[in-house]
Amino acid sequence: MRLTTSDADRFIRENKHKLRPDYRLNYHLMSEFGWMNDPNGFVQYKGLYHLFYQHHPYEPVWGPMHWGHAVSRDLVKWEYLPVALAPDTEFDRDGCFSGSAIAKDGKLALMYTGHVVTGPDKDRDYKQSQGIAFSEDGVVFEKWEGNPVIGYDRMPEGVSRKDFRDPKVFVREGQYYAVLGSNDAKGNGLVLLYRSDDLKSWTFVNVLLESDGRFGDNWECPDLFPLGDKDVFMLSPQRMPAQGEEYRNLHSTMAVTGKFDLPSGRFRPERYAQVDHGFDFYAPQSALDEKGRRIVIGWMDMWESDMPTQRDGHGWAGAMSLPREALLKDGRIVYRPVEEIESYRGNPCRLSEFELDGERGIDAFGDSYELHAVFEAGRASAFGLKLRTGEGAGGPEETVLSYRTSDGLLRLNRDRSGIGPGGERRAAIPLSDGHLALRIFVDKSSVEVFAGDGEVVMTARIYPGEASQGIKLFSEGPCRVVSFRKWDIR
Numbered sequence: 001m002r003l004t005t006s007d008a009d010r011f012i013r014e015n016k017h018k019l020r021p022d023y024r025l026n027y028h029l030m031s032e033f034g035w036m037n038d039p040n041g042f043v044q045y046k047g048l049y050h051l052f053y054q055h056h057p058y059e060p061v062w063g064p065m066h067w068g069h070a071v072s073r074d075l076v077k078w079e080y081l082p083v084a085l086a087p088d089t090e091f092d093r094d095g096c097f098s099g100s101a102i103a104k105d106g107k108l109a110l111m112y113t114g115h116v117v118t119g120p121d122k123d124r125d126y127k128q129s130q131g132i133a134f135s136e137d138g139v140v141f142e143k144w145e146g147n148p149v150i151g152y153d154r155m156p157e158g159v160s161r162k163d164f165r166d167p168k169v170f171v172r173e174g175q176y177y178a179v180l181g182s183n184d185a186k187g188n189g190l191v192l193l194y195r196s197d198d199l200k201s202w203t204f205v206n207v208l209l210e211s212d213g214r215f216g217d218n219w220e221c222p223d224l225f226p227l228g229d230k231d232v233f234m235l236s237p238q239r240m241p242a243q244g245e246e247y248r249n250l251h252s253t254m255a256v257t258g259k260f261d262l263p264s265g266r267f268r269p270e271r272y273a274q275v276d277h278g279f280d281f282y283a284p285q286s287a288l289d290e291k292g293r294r295i296v297i298g299w300m301d302m303w304e305s306d307m308p309t310q311r312d313g314h315g316w317a318g319a320m321s322l323p324r325e326a327l328l329k330d331g332r333i334v335y336r337p338v339e340e341i342e343s344y345r346g347n348p349c350r351l352s353e354f355e356l357d358g359e360r361g362i363d364a365f366g367d368s369y370e371l372h373a374v375f376e377a378g379r380a381s382a383f384g385l386k387l388r389t390g391e392g393a394g395g396p397e398e399t400v401l402s403y404r405t406s407d408g409l410l411r412l413n414r415d416r417s418g419i420g421p422g423g424e425r426r427a428a429i430p431l432s433d434g435h436l437a438l439r440i441f442v443d444k445s446s447v448e449v450f451a452g453d454g455e456v457v458m459t460a461r462i463y464p465g466e467a468s469q470g471i472k473l474f475s476e477g478p479c480r481v482v483s484f485r486k487w488d489i490r
Contacts, residue, residue: 002093008057008066008083020314023445023463026368027344027489028300029053029078029320031068035060036318038166038221038283039297040067041084041101044290045108045138049075051297052084052110053320054098060310060317065095065115069139074340075295075323084133084141085112091129091148092116098166098221098283099130102176102199108138109199111178113165114148127152128164130180132199150180150194150202159192159207160185166221168285169199172262179208179222181235188212189219189237193265206265209233215254215272216240221283224260224267227294228328231260233267234275234296236283245409245426246274249302253284255326255333273332277427278412278449278458279305281321294326295338300446300459306421308463309445321459322441322448334454337441345370345487356383357478364486365469371440372485373473377405377431380479384411387442390468392418397468399447399460403436410436410451410458418464420445427456435482443489 016033030036034057041052048071055068067085070078085096092114099112110133119125129148133141155164160183167178176196183189190210194202208224211217216237223234233256240252247254253275259268275284276298284298300321301307307317324335349364357380367388375383384402391397400413410429415422429436429451439450449458473481 002088003064003066003086004088005066005083005086008086012057015315018313018315020312022314022466023309024316025319025443025446027076027341028322028443028446029070031055031057031316031318032080033315034058035062035316036068036320037062037299037301038098039285039299039320040098040112041110042285042287042295042297043101043103043108044287045101045103048073048138049287049289050101050108050138051078051320052101055083057083060315065097067096067110067112074343075338076340076344081139084110085143089114089143089147091131094126097128100168100285102169102171104199108135109133110141111149111167111169111199113167115165126162128162130167130178144200146200149200154202154204156192156204156207158184159190160218163218168223170224177205178202179224181218181220181222183218184210187217189216191219191222191233191235208265209256209267209269211237214241214243216252221285223284223286225286225288225294227326227333230257230270230328231267232257232326232333233260233269234284234286245428246277248425249279250304251282251302253281253298257328257331257333271332276457276459278425279414279421279423279460281459286326295323296326296335297321297323301461307461308419319446324457327454329453332455335450335457336454337439337450341370341489344489346490347488349486351481351484353483354481355478356473356475356481359472359474362471362473362484364471366442366488367466367469368443368489370487370489371442371471372438372483373440373481374435374437374483375403376480376482377434377436378477378479380475380477381405383475383479384473385438385440386472386474387440387447388417388462388464388468389470389472390465392465392468394419397464399462399464401438401440401449405431410456412449412458412460414460414462417462418468420461420463425458425460427451427458429456441489
């Protein structure tokens with residue numbers, strides 16, 4: 001039985017009233033019902049931001065992949081549109097996997113991976129090729145009858161015969177290019193570059209970049225774009241070994257700055273950096289908007305991690321991160337929340353400068369807010385914030401953000417954050433003239449931390465009880481809170 005977009009839309013319409021609201025986010029995009037993972041087709045088209053996403057509409061678990069679809073005028077409030085793609089043709093019968101969007105001749109084109117299971121073990125027996133679909137209105141899409149546009153015979157020698165996915169399309173010097181994730185079938189991830197004049201006929205150019213043994217056994221969700229005077233190659237390496245405090249998740253995100261040599265189709269790397277240092281950020285995709293901003297958004301969850309909303313009748317799982325503007329600063333990428341979020345601030349709370357030594361509760365609380373705090377370290381050995389504090393069903397709850405001056409590491413700890421997974425992530429960030437600035441976004445079941453000028457970002461899903469809405473500041477030794485501001489976000 002082939003699944004259609006109409007079947008998916010009807011099921012969502014008839015079942016979305018069953019969702020439990022406990023952990024539904026207020027200002028992040030989630031699926032309307034069912035499962036969500038990778039962002040796809042992130043693009044601004046005819047004045048609207050379009051974001052598609054990997055979607056299993058029938059259950060809150062991974063399943064035959066569809067493309068969900070939402071639009072926004074400001075990257076904060078999203079409107080759901082009909083499901084854009086379903087696995088309803090021969091080349092994509094077992095899933096419409098990740099891809100991208102591009103405008104061509106007034107139409108919106110989606111390029112994506114068709115997934116076909118070829119044997120009894122769905123995790124090992126499969127093949128993948130690339131297809132395309134077009135829309136006149138950006139809502140209803142028709143798959144091209146000539147799919148696949150990059151078939152199984154277009155894979156170069158020396159690369160995996162199976163892992164061949166996630167096309168990201170862009171234009172350089174009047175021609176279309178696509179980067180595709182793969183590996184060398186020997187334990188090293190790599191990305192392939194293809195070129196086209198019309199989006200339908202593609203020629204292999206070169207291996208854009210490959211792992212030297214340090215960066216995972218398969219590369220997913222590649223992206224390639226200019227930023228300032230550099231080029232950026234962004235990717236999601238799978239099963240990448242940890243490097244000190246970095247890349248501690250099962251799968252990671254990386255941004256490589258350098259130069260893309262168009263004639264040779266090769267990328268010359270200069271600097272490798274982790275995109276997000278938290279628990280829950282994967283498969284980011286970028287878009288260039290009409291303001292000239294490079295906006296990045298990622299899946300705000302992680303594979304093989306417990307997701308409490310998959311059970312107990314919640315009916316959904318997965319969310320997108322807050323969209324972030326990527327900027328080049330002193331040769332490195334920094335990430336800042338899009339400025340549009342400031343329009344949703346309300347109920348402001350501001351504290352004047354004060355000394356801190358020990359723990360102090362704040363006469364402000366909530367579960368969906370933005371918080372700014374600037375600490376002057378002084379003689380403190382550690383300082384920070386405790387968020388979503390209170391008594392939960394299993395005892396005291398808190399999500400702890402702390403900085404230790406002895407090692408210069410910012411820590412995000414969710415061991416007592418509620419019913420979800422625990423753990424701690426750490427990221428190095430130096431003090432700036434003895435100060436640390438933190439900009440934090442809490443939204444029901446998520447927390448995103450932007451440290452310094454956006455040099456470090458840490459994202460985590462948390463699942464505290466409804467009553468855990470307190471905020472505390474603390475220090476071990478005397479320090480100064482130079483600034484504290486909070487706004488509810490609704």
